[in-house]
Amino acid sequence: MDFLNAIVALANYVLIPGITYGSQLAIGALGVTLVYGILRFSNFAHGDTMAFGTMITILATWWLQSMGVSLGPLPTALLALPIGILGCIVLVLVIDRSVYRFYREQKAKPVILVIVSMGVMFVMNGIIRFIIGPDDQSFSDGPRFIISARDFKTMTGLDEGLGIRTTQVITVVTAIIVVALLFWFLNKTRSGKSMRAYSDNEDLALLSGINPERVVMLTWIIVAALATIAGTLYGLDKSFKPFTYFQLLLPIFASAVVGGIGSPLGAIAGGFVIAFSEVTITYAWKKVLVYLMPDSLEPSGLVQLMSTDYKFAVSFVILLIVLLFKPTGLFKGQSI
Amino acid sequence: MKKMLMATTAAALVATGAYADSNSKEIKLGVLLGFTGPIESLAGPMASGAELAMAEVSASGKLLDGSTVTPVRADTGCIDNGLATSSGERLIADGISGLIGAACSGVTGAVLQNVAVPNGMVMISPSATSPGLTTMEDNGLFFRTSPSDAREGEVMAEVLMERGVKSIAMTYTNNDFGKGLSDAISSSFKALGGEVTIVAAHEDGKADYSAEVGALASAGGDILVVAGYLDQGGAGIIKAALDAGAWDVFGLPNGMVGPSLPVAIGPDLNGSYGQLPGAQGKGIEDFGVMAKEAGFDGGASYVAESYDAAALFMLAMQAAGSTDPSVYGAKVMDIANAPGEKIYPGELAKALELLAAGTDIDYVGASAVELIGPGESAGSYRLIEIIDGEVATVGYK
Numbered sequence: 185m186d187f188l189n190a191i192v193a194l195a196n197y198v199l200i201p202g203i204t205y206g207s208q209l210a211i212g213a214l215g216v217t218l219v220y221g222i223l224r225f226s227n228f229a230h231g232d233t234m235a236f237g238t239m240i241t242i243l244a245t246w247w248l249q250s251m252g253v254s255l256g257p258l259p260t261a262l263l264a265l266p267i268g269i270l271g272c273i274v275l276v277l278v279i280d281r282s283v284y285r286f287y288r289e290q291k292a293k294p295v296i297l298v299i300v301s302m303g304v305m306f307v308m309n310g311i312i313r314f315i316i317g318p319d320d321q322s323f324s325d326g327p328r329f330i331i332s333a334r335d336f337k338t339m340t341g342l343d344e345g346l347g348i349r350t351t352q353v354i355t356v357v358t359a360i361i362v363v364a365l366l367f368w369f370l371n372k373t374r375s376g377k378s379m380r381a382y383s384d385n386e387d388l389a390l391l392s393g394i395n396p397e398r399v400v401m402l403t404w405i406i407v408a409a410l411a412t413i414a415g416t417l418y419g420l421d422k423s424f425k426p427f428t429y430f431q432l433l434l435p436i437f438a439s440a441v442v443g444g445i446g447s448p449l450g451a452i453a454g455g456f457v458i459a460f461s462e463v464t465i466t467y468a469w470k471k472v473l474v475y476l477m478p479d480s481l482e483p484s485g486l487v488q489l490m491s492t493d494y495k496f497a498v499s500f501v502i503l504l505i506v507l508l509f510k511p512t513g514l515f516k517g518q519s520i
Numbered sequence: 521m522k523k524m525l526m527a528t529t530a531a532a533l534v535a536t537g538a539y540a541d542s543n544s545k546e547i548k549l550g551v552l553l554g555f556t557g558p559i560e561s562l563a564g565p566m567a568s569g570a571e572l573a574m575a576e577v578s579a580s581g582k583l584l585d586g587s588t589v590t591p592v593r594a595d596t597g598c599i600d601n602g603l604a605t606s607s608g609e610r611l612i613a614d615g616i617s618g619l620i621g622a623a624c625s626g627v628t629g630a631v632l633q634n635v636a637v638p639n640g641m642v643m644i645s646p647s648a649t650s651p652g653l654t655t656m657e658d659n660g661l662f663f664r665t666s667p668s669d670a671r672e673g674e675v676m677a678e679v680l681m682e683r684g685v686k687s688i689a690m691t692y693t694n695n696d697f698g699k700g701l702s703d704a705i706s707s708s709f710k711a712l713g714g715e716v717t718i719v720a721a722h723e724d725g726k727a728d729y730s731a732e733v734g735a736l737a738s739a740g741g742d743i744l745v746v747a748g749y750l751d752q753g754g755a756g757i758i759k760a761a762l763d764a765g766a767w768d769v770f771g772l773p774n775g776m777v778g779p780s781l782p783v784a785i786g787p788d789l790n791g792s793y794g795q796l797p798g799a800q801g802k803g804i805e806d807f808g809v810m811a812k813e814a815g816f817d818g819g820a821s822y823v824a825e826s827y828d829a830a831a832l833f834m835l836a837m838q839a840a841g842s843t844d845p846s847v848y849g850a851k852v853m854d855i856a857n858a859p860g861e862k863i864y865p866g867e868l869a870k871a872l873e874l875l876a877a878g879t880d881i882d883y884v885g886a887s888a889v890e891l892i893g894p895g896e897s898a899g900s901y902r903l904i905e906i907i908d909g910e911v912a913t914v915g916y917k
Contacts, residue, residue, distance in 0.1 A: 201731075422728045488738075491721075492720070
């Protein structure tokens with residue numbers, strides 16, 4: 185019984201939040217890694233691309249809600265997601281045409297493109313605040329829980345509750361579908377193969393007749409879709425606030441770099457590594473240990489490695505360690 | 521801002537105009553509040569409250585042989601010590617006889633040390649609640665009509681004990697207000713024999729508080745006390761704690777009590793309880809009516825305390841027969857506390873007459889003034905509980 189309680193407490197406070205957060209980071213990191221692999225720069229505007237796509241989704245959600253449309257038990261935002269993706273695609277393509285293409289034709293160095301993307305980031309920051317404002321927006325509807333902690337306790341008779349939110353399940357399921365689709369696209373379709381060829385060797389790809397502008401456009405479309413999906417899932421699960429999305433940039437980059445930037449598989453692994461290190465290092469293990477240890481060994485302190493204030497520091501430190509000792513990341517991406 | 525500028529200009533014009541034709545019978549009181557900055561929405565009604573008392577006294581013509589009282593407004597910016605100090609000095613140069621303010625705790629300390637003490641000016645703050653001001657060196661010049669947060673800590677600890685709570689987990693918003701309040705609550709609760717399992721800070725404005733709640737839940741405790749802001753991280757913590765099933769009942773000190781909280785959280789908040797400064801009885805009811813006639817909300821935060829701060833100045837002057845701060849300052853505690861005839865809002869004329877006749881008074885005012893220790897309000901608190909999604913008053917302390 186104690187063992188079961190320990191498992192449930194661990195699942196409730198560490199495993200489920202970790203898996204959800206990890207999925208959100210993984211989809212975000214996939215976008216960063218694709219831009220890096222194919223367009224060859226670190227896109228600092230990615231957090232705000234996520235915020236922009238999410239904002240369009242939220243506006244569409246409100247419009248659908250006002251029309252009385254709903255998805256039954258699922259959040260209306262899922263129905264609005266395609267509109268958000270379309271809006272985001274239009275924005276990134278416009279930005280690519282008006283800003284990035286100029287630098288691409290100049291064959292600008294990656295570091296210049298990085299600075300350019302920071303400029304784009306600030307502009308998008310402003311646009312988002314103009315349209316939806318800097319405040320918290322809540323846009324999830326439908327039932328909040330699949331199992332609430334209280335119901336779980338009465339159902340099983342355990343001391344510990346296990347709450348599973350609808351949005352957490354949606355996040356994980358969507359993440360699996362998106363990743364499967366992406367890998368199928370990159371490995372099996374002609375366009376996906378041309379993208380990978382362009383990423384591996386630009387000159388050879390050009391010689392074999394691949395149209396670079398088409399590859400770039402495809403990349404931006406996929407990146408916009410990934411960003412919007414990641415942002416919407418994060419917003420549904422937590423809440424939408426432009427500044428939070430800007431802050432997400434750090435763990436997302438950390439995920440991409442830890443996994444090996446440029447490697448899609450690495451981005452997913454990195455997302456989970458970062459999410460679980462953030463959650464486990466700042467978690468107070470007392471509750472779990474009290475159930476597992478014999479009475480004489482029960483800890484009196486909180487058994488917390490680091491206060492939760494240091495959550496962001498954890499991703500920083502992991503990022504530093506990886507860059508120092510294994511610059512290509514876990515999955516042999518490109519070195520930075 | 522524009523309105524405030526016009527109001528200050530108008531006040532200044534009136535002040536100079538009145539000064540010209542009534543020479544020595546003109547008494548000026550400084551109203552030094554945070555008209556701009558984080559509490560700008562509170563400062564306007566607070567100043568109106570103070571000016572209502574001055575108008576009442578001026579109209580009676582009974583203060584020191586028919587003197588009139590004029591307010592002079594100045595801004596502190598609430599968090600700008602430099603601005604607050606220079607505004608305070610300007611008021612001294614304007615020839616004020618007393619200083620109502622400041623509103624925020626930080627600038628109040630700065631004005632006290634840099635302006636009031638060097639110039640021997642008496643200050644009565646209607647809203648500075650920091651416990652640090654209790655022990656600050658003030659030469660007997662500083663009073664406040666609001667209670668210290670230390671007092672709220674005692675009240676909350678008593679309430680928790682009465683409800684049979686043995687251990688609490690505590691989280692606070694990471695600033696001076698949150699830290700001071702959580703220190704006060706946890707030390708009082710420990711003194712009464714309770715256990716505080718964890719005191720952890722949270723940052724406002726984050727999307728996700730599940731890690732914070734994880735740590736708090738691991739430490740355990742009968743209830744979770746959230747010393748935060750209701751529209752900010754405080755609500756986020758409560759939401760995350762309910763989602764994880766960590767707690768069902770929450771302790772809500774001032775800063776967390778307001779109608780927007782039950783709306784944001786939903787029915788799960790029912791049964792949570794807390795308190796905020798607030799008096800009951802004849803004083804506040806009478807004041808509410810007077811304020812309504814004058815065109816502002818007497819029930820807004822610290823408005824009653826502002827009226828009382830202004831009234832205390834004028835009554836102390838009458839009792840001492842002088843507008844010299846070094847003379848009347850010693851009288852403030854006498855008139856605020858028993859023994860004597862009880863004085864309620866709207867009875868300032870009667871109080872002035874009694875004082876002129878040499879009778880002792882006990883000023884009760886709008887916020888049930890009772891000054892203790894080094895001259896701060898003993899503080900009455902309104903105990904609340906969330907019942908059916910509404911903030912309901914369940915008692916007073």
